[in-house]
Amino acid sequence: MRIGVFICHCGSNIAGTVDCPSVAATALTYPDVVFSTDTMYACSEPGQDAIIQAIKEKNLDGVVVASCTPRMHEPTFRRTVERAGLNRYMFEMANIREHVSWIGKSKDLNTGKAAELVRMAVEKLRRDKPLIPKRFETVKRVLVIGGGVAGIQAALDCADGGQEVIMVEREQTIGGKMAKLDKTFPTVDCSSCVLGPKMVDIAQHPNITLYACSEIEAVGGYVGNFQITIRKKATYVNWKDCTGCGLCVEKCPSRKLPDKFNEGLCNAPSINIPFPQAIPKKAAINAESCLMLTKGKCGLCAKVCPVKCIDFEQKDELINVDVGAIVVATGYDLFDWHKYPQYGEGRYPDVVTSMQYERMLSASGPTGGHVKRPSDGKEPKNVVFIQCVGSRDKSVDRPYCSGFCCMYTAKQTILTKDHIPDSQSYVFYMDIRSPGKLYDEFVRRAMEEYGAQYVRGRVSMIYPKGDKLIVRGADTLAGTQVEVPADLVVLAVGAESAKGAVQLGEKLRVAPDQYGFFVESHPKLKPVETNTAGVFLAGACQGPKDIPASVSQGSAAASKVLGLLSKKELESDPAVSRVNPARCVGCGKCIQTCPFGAIKEVQDRFGNPKAEVIDTVCQGCGICTVTCPQGAIQLEHFTDNQILAEVIALCPPKMFANYE
Amino acid sequence: MFKIAYYPGCSGQGTSLEYDMSTRAVCKALDVELVEIPDWSCCGSSPAHTVNHVLSAALSARNLAQVEVMGMDKVTTPCPSCLTNLRTAAHKMESPEFRGKVNALLDVPCNGNVDAQSVLQVLAENVDPELIKSKVVRPLTGIKIACYYGCIMNRPPELMRFDHHENPMAMDNLMIALGAEVVPFPLKVECCGASYGIPRGDIVMRLSGKLLDAGRDVGADAFVTACPLCQMNLDLRQGQINRALHEKFRIPVFYYTQLLGYALGLDRAVLGFEKLCVDPRLALGKIKQPAQAR
Numbered sequence: 001m002r003i004g005v006f007i008c009h010c011g012s013n014i015a016g017t018v019d020c021p022s023v024a025a026t027a028l029t030y031p032d033v034v035f036s037t038d039t040m041y042a043c044s045e046p047g048q049d050a051i052i053q054a055i056k057e058k059n060l061d062g063v064v065v066a067s068c069t070p071r072m073h074e075p076t077f078r079r080t081v082e083r084a085g086l087n088r089y090m091f092e093m094a095n096i097r098e099h100v101s102w103i104g105k106s107k108d109l110n111t112g113k114a115a116e117l118v119r120m121a122v123e124k125l126r127r128d129k130p131l132i133p134k135r136f137e138t139v140k141r142v143l144v145i146g147g148g149v150a151g152i153q154a155a156l157d158c159a160d161g162g163q164e165v166i167m168v169e170r171e172q173t174i175g176g177k178m179a180k181l182d183k184t185f186p187t188v189d190c191s192s193c194v195l196g197p198k199m200v201d202i203a204q205h206p207n208i209t210l211y212a213c214s215e216i217e218a219v220g221g222y223v224g225n226f227q228i229t230i231r232k233k234a235t236y237v238n239w240k241d242c243t244g245c246g247l248c249v250e251k252c253p254s255r256k257l258p259d260k261f262n263e264g265l266c267n268a269p270s271i272n273i274p275f276p277q278a279i280p281k282k283a284a285i286n287a288e289s290c291l292m293l294t295k296g297k298c299g300l301c302a303k304v305c306p307v308k309c310i311d312f313e314q315k316d317e318l319i320n321v322d323v324g325a326i327v328v329a330t331g332y333d334l335f336d337w338h339k340y341p342q343y344g345e346g347r348y349p350d351v352v353t354s355m356q357y358e359r360m361l362s363a364s365g366p367t368g369g370h371v372k373r374p375s376d377g378k379e380p381k382n383v384v385f386i387q388c389v390g391s392r393d394k395s396v397d398r399p400y401c402s403g404f405c406c407m408y409t410a411k412q413t414i415l416t417k418d419h420i421p422d423s424q425s426y427v428f429y430m431d432i433r434s435p436g437k438l439y440d441e442f443v444r445r446a447m448e449e450y451g452a453q454y455v456r457g458r459v460s461m462i463y464p465k466g467d468k469l470i471v472r473g474a475d476t477l478a479g480t481q482v483e484v485p486a487d488l489v490v491l492a493v494g495a496e497s498a499k500g501a502v503q504l505g506e507k508l509r510v511a512p513d514q515y516g517f518f519v520e521s522h523p524k525l526k527p528v529e530t531n532t533a534g535v536f537l538a539g540a541c542q543g544p545k546d547i548p549a550s551v552s553q554g555s556a557a558a559s560k561v562l563g564l565l566s567k568k569e570l571e572s573d574p575a576v577s578r579v580n581p582a583r584c585v586g587c588g589k590c591i592q593t594c595p596f597g598a599i600k601e602v603q604d605r606f607g608n609p610k611a612e613v614i615d616t617v618c619q620g621c622g623i624c625t626v627t628c629p630q631g632a633i634q635l636e637h638f639t640d641n642q643i644l645a646e647v648i649a650l651c652p653p654k655m656f657a658n659y660e
Numbered sequence: 661m662f663k664i665a666y667y668p669g670c671s672g673q674g675t676s677l678e679y680d681m682s683t684r685a686v687c688k689a690l691d692v693e694l695v696e697i698p699d700w701s702c703c704g705s706s707p708a709h710t711v712n713h714v715l716s717a718a719l720s721a722r723n724l725a726q727v728e729v730m731g732m733d734k735v736t737t738p739c740p741s742c743l744t745n746l747r748t749a750a751h752k753m754e755s756p757e758f759r760g761k762v763n764a765l766l767d768v769p770c771n772g773n774v775d776a777q778s779v780l781q782v783l784a785e786n787v788d789p790e791l792i793k794s795k796v797v798r799p800l801t802g803i804k805i806a807c808y809y810g811c812i813m814n815r816p817p818e819l820m821r822f823d824h825h826e827n828p829m830a831m832d833n834l835m836i837a838l839g840a841e842v843v844p845f846p847l848k849v850e851c852c853g854a855s856y857g858i859p860r861g862d863i864v865m866r867l868s869g870k871l872l873d874a875g876r877d878v879g880a881d882a883f884v885t886a887c888p889l890c891q892m893n894l895d896l897r898q899g900q901i902n903r904a905l906h907e908k909f910r911i912p913v914f915y916y917t918q919l920l921g922y923a924l925g926l927d928r929a930v931l932g933f934e935k936l937c938v939d940p941r942l943a944l945g946k947i948k949q950p951a952q953a954r
């Protein structure tokens with residue numbers, strides 16, 4: 001074998017604390033190394049050209065580059081050696097930046113360590129062999145989970161790009177949180193006027209099929225070929241016929257259920273259409289409160305329905321579809337502020353959440369757009385807003401910033417003044433975080449033009465006094481305690497991950513972080529990708545996001561999907577596990593342990609059970625190889641022998657001493 | 661029979677004699693045996709820890725050491741301030757270095773293996789509420805009660821580890837079990853001004869005044885407290901507060917043990933109602949007489 005070694009300076013990143021020429025010289029003494037040099041920037045165009053030239057001139061069979069982390073440039077250099085005619089797996093990388101120059105100060109020690117890492121890479125490379133990826137076709141269809149604004153954007157972009165789209169929404173209508181908002185910051189335009197047309201587009205787009213009241217039951221397959229099972233929950237209304245006329249809704253006598261769409265501010269009938277612009281505009285029965293379904297009497301809706309679409313016998317339905325890619329846009333939930341006893345734990349009716357307040361402001365809300373106190377229906381004059389409720393607070397396990405509460409609070413103070421001109425808003429805040437375009441100007445406007453009083457400090461308690469609520473907090477700028485008598489208190493609740501996100505993540509093999517938000521592939525460079533190929537993220541399921549950010553991400557995810565599905569065929573990574581059937585005893589331990597479900601049981605021709613790896617599903621994590629008691633599974637490109645060779649390269653004296 | 665060491669605390673010998681008396685009486689009635697620590701001494705109360713932490717801890721540690729000598733590992737006290745001192749001392753002595761300094765001051769070394777709990781916690785956690793209910797002979801039906809815990813009974817939560825630090829319920833539940841109507845009192849863990857009564861009376865007037873005001877607001881006939889200092893500020897100083905704030909409060913302030921004993925039908929002599937400053941008769945009069953036993 002003929003190996004070439006390239007030691008990268010990475011400017012002063014590596015060369016500052018590593019003697020690169022000396023490492024290159026040492027490398028020349030390693031077995032099979034026929035060429036070794038140091039280079040300023042290996043990843044630059046001249047750097048790569050030099051590698052190609054060396055491969056050709058010196059007739060190299062393999063290349064080692066010692067530079068930064070493989071996360072950064074392994075794909076780059078693999079393409080480089082491929083351009084020079086080598087197989088891309090005949091390449092090894094030694095990380096002498098993150099593992100050496102950035103963490104060690106002594107040039108001597110660093111140089112020695114760098115040389116050792118290069119030696120390991122050389123020993124591994126000597127045992128590498130060319131690997132050839134498999135090619136397979138993709139299904140030209142996309143699944144979008146979640147019909148909030150991010151999902152809507154992703155679905156429309158995919159559909160406009162010519163792909164067939166399946167949208168699955170858990171609720172009865174799409175629109176998500178945005179549909180509940182009255183106005184949006186920083187433009188103060190009507191939320192449903194902006195979103196409404198997009199929702200209609202979803203309903204009317206020939207490429208989009210919408211399943212509302214539905215959830216993902218199971219996910220199988222792999223990038224390009226996922227098999228999805230959707231559970232379409234029983235609505236007890238035949239949606240094919242329902243015209244959304246609303247006659248049943250008017251007549252339903254059972255109105256005990258808190259209205260979910262209106263955040264529990266009023267009650268909803270058992271058969272309901274969430275709001276006038278709902279998509280799909282179909283009625284659905286809530287089985288828990290319906291008199292017919294719980295007690296077996298009533299059935300008024302069935303009597304009044306002009307098209308006879310009520311069906312009390314309806315059952316959940318399972319639908320199977322194949323898709324090539326998945327966009328997850330399951331959004332977020334609002335923090336449950338009842339964890340704060342000092343804010344009343346729900347004891348005071350005039351303490352409401354920001355979203356409830358939003359419904360009060362909305363013309364289509366339960367109060368018809370008039371701000372009224374829930375306790376007595378009076379118009380409030382002093383409205384106190386408390387920010388960071390369930391954000392940036394370790395005591396309730398929400399140490400992160402929800403990002404949009406500062407903005408929507410400012411918006412709500414402006415709207416409050418618009419609705420009640422003689423009102424006064426107070427905002428208790430910790431910091432104002434308003435980094436978006438035109439955001440800071442907006443907050444200033446709330447303070448300066450609309451006279452919202454901003455008080456910097458947390459509120460320690462709220463208690464009733466007469467028909468007022470006394471809000472006691474600190475003014476940390478003035479260094480005093482303040483008490484504001486409020487008619488209404490609005491808690492700017494933060495965001496947390498959507499209920500069921502973790503379970504969905506398990507099905508999709510997408511990891512949640514410690515707070516249940518999905519983890520992206522790379523926080524900066526792969527913000528909408530996940531570590532499972534073919535599954536993309538959009539919007540607040542990945543972390544709290546406002547509307548502009550969610551929409552951008554929706555489009556970004558769609559562009560990734562379109563890029564993926566535009567290829568006729570996909571290549572699978574050949575660095576996957578392989579079972580040696582002669583050694584495999586069919587114990588099935590690997591099948592249990594594989595987190596991706598990539599191993600199945602097959603029978604050899606004598607009927608003995610054997611494990612077999614499904615190439616396209618295997619992610620090359622290697623867990624099975626350490627599980628197999630027989631050592632029958634080997635991960636290609638990381639076989640036991642290759643790893644042992646690296647270990648021996650690192651500590652030869654001891655190893656050999658022991659053997660002697 | 662549940663047996664536990666008992667630390668009455670200095671105020672129990674003087675200003676809150678009725679608290680100590682009623683505590684002993686109700687515990688006896690509820691089968692909780694209190695074994696008074698022999699030769700106990702002051703825990704250092706509020707001044708000691710402002711002067712010297714080691715000395716302050718040593719004062720409490722001496723009492724804890726006595727409990728160890730008694731061969732017991734749990735002690736209870738009615739007074740939240742004593743409790744804070746006992747718990748703080750035990751907590752600080754988890755550090756061997758600190759324990760060494762403390763033990764250097766003591767005749768009998770303290771190992772810090774004694775857990776201190778308030779009598780309220782002992783009653784809440786070791787006495788079956790059904791037992792209490794079954795022993796009630798004079799249910800408190802008809803009286804509206806505001807339960808006031810004071811600011812140190814449950815706080816800091818990491819140290820006290822009992823009930824909720826913002827919205828404790830132990831006394832509420834007890835009073836409900838006795839048949840009283842508990843009004844939603846929002847300031848149950850607010851400070852009454854504590855020992856500022858002496859150097860800065862104005863602070864106590866303002867803070868305790870606020871408590872009385874909130875109590876009246878929610879329609880309480882009486883307060884129940886678990887802290888001698890809180891009781892004193894609200895009860896003994898109610899006249900001062902009225903004068904300072906131009907108010908006319910007349911709300912009796914009971915120790916919860918007094919009402920508990922009353923409901924259990926204990927002899928009035930051991931409950932010490934006559935030691936209260938604001939006349940409790942009006943409030944007690946609200947309690948409906950039980951129907952004649954058949």
Ligand code: SF4
Pocket residue numbers: 251252253254270271285289290291292293298299300301302
């Ligand atoms: S049958 Fe159920 S949904 Fe229909 S009207 Fe009666 S209660 Fe409402």
Ligand code: SF4
Pocket residue numbers: 576577593594595596597598599613617618619620621622623624625635
């Ligand atoms: S390498 Fe990982 S993904 Fe592949 S079969 Fe083994 S355990 Fe499954």
